[in-house]
Amino acid sequence: MSGWHLTPAQAHDYAARRSDEITAMSVEAHLMHCAPCRTLMPADEQWLADGWASLRDVVDRPRRGPVETLLSLAGLRAETAKLLAATPRLYQAWLGSTVVVLAAALVAAHVMPRGSLMFVFLAPVVPLVGVALAYGRGVDPAHTLASVTPMAGQRLLFLRTCSVLVPALLLCTGAALLLPYTTSAWDAVFWLLPSLALVAGSLLLGRWIHLSAASGIVGALWLAVLGLVSLSGQTVPVGVFAPAAQLWWGVLLSALLGLLLLRARTA
Amino acid sequence: MKLFRRAHRRAPSYGPDSADPALLTAIAAGEAEALEILHRRHAPWLRARLNYRCSDPDQVDAALQETFLAVWKNAGSFTPRPGDTDAGAWLWTIAIRQLISQLRRRANRWISDIEAEPYETIGDASAEETVLLNIEHGPLGTALHSLSPELRAAIQATVLDGLTVREAARILQIPEGTVKTRVMRAKARLREALTS
Structure with a gap:
């Protein structure tokens, strides 16, 4: 102008x-x-x-990632959503090794005779390993810091367990769907109840000993029992997963969960 | 896992002397320093101008804050007209709208936020509005003097501030129909004064 x-x-x-x-x-x-x-x-x-x-x-506030946004849309509080979204970062190595182990199990199932046994052995243990790495001294580099926050203890343990279980269960289900003899939805989830029972068992045991040790014991027990069953000439260790056995797994799981809740209430 | 991490978008180089569009591109790429430069450049005059629309400095500050937050979020939606190196009009449009929703929020907290209206740069004005936007030149100043304060306020809100009739009604606190008639009467009065 x-x-x-x-x-x-x-x-x-x-x-x-x-x-x-x-x-x-x-x-x-x-x-x-x-x-x-x-x-x-x-x-x-x-x-x-x-x-x-x-x-x-x-x-300067960090922008929220898609997982976090999704979780808070689902009605979780902002800090819980952030915690859940951030936790898998702690176990990137575990996530990677889970993929490798499951891939190996799949290859074995397709190539070797009775190779699917490997998956049967491993599927319930994979989430357990994740939980073992979820909480505790020596596992979490920030444990000393985290243990003095109001979140620490049972609450943090359960939140982290959930955030480990979700990817672990998803991965295992995905792998089970790719097994050679999978014909129905039932074949994809037969390992679910035993797996959850093992996790609940190790959480309960973790009340008295270090969570990693507890998971180690429970996992070793599981592998030992299955190993003995298959070595003793039983042709079908898959019997552990038969519908009747699933009932017992269900009973065991609810008993363990009940105990856990009881302990958490009284703690 | 690094592979999956979002690669940081390359921000164009910018400095305290960069033109507004360059700064806004940088802001859209997530550069906080570019926003600081823009804030330093535009906040003072926006504040002075908003002060004429609202006498409560706290509300003006809050509106300005919201304005720059909106810029931070929507910097990508700024499309300069060719040859335009200035985002002043765009920023003003955002600022005055933020002030209106600020006032409204204060007045009726129980009414939900106004539905967002798209930020459009004012400037695609009709011929008579273009004349009005050149107030500082020519005889328009004297013509405006002859208007009553109510008519002047209506012209100011709709033409100078670039508000819609609805928004003007909100900030002037009069019904929309009144805004329309006042603007029409004011324009007729001005035309008369300028052509006689």
């Missing part, structure tokens, strides 16, 4: 709300398209710094 520009005095008057209405309108219309005149507006450094400080407060 032509030569008209604000004088410093006009700018000061305007900023101090001393301009009359018509001048104010002119100034505003001019400021809209004249950047040099805008710089004439007196800037209150203190006010600018304060404004930016509180803006920075919001701007």
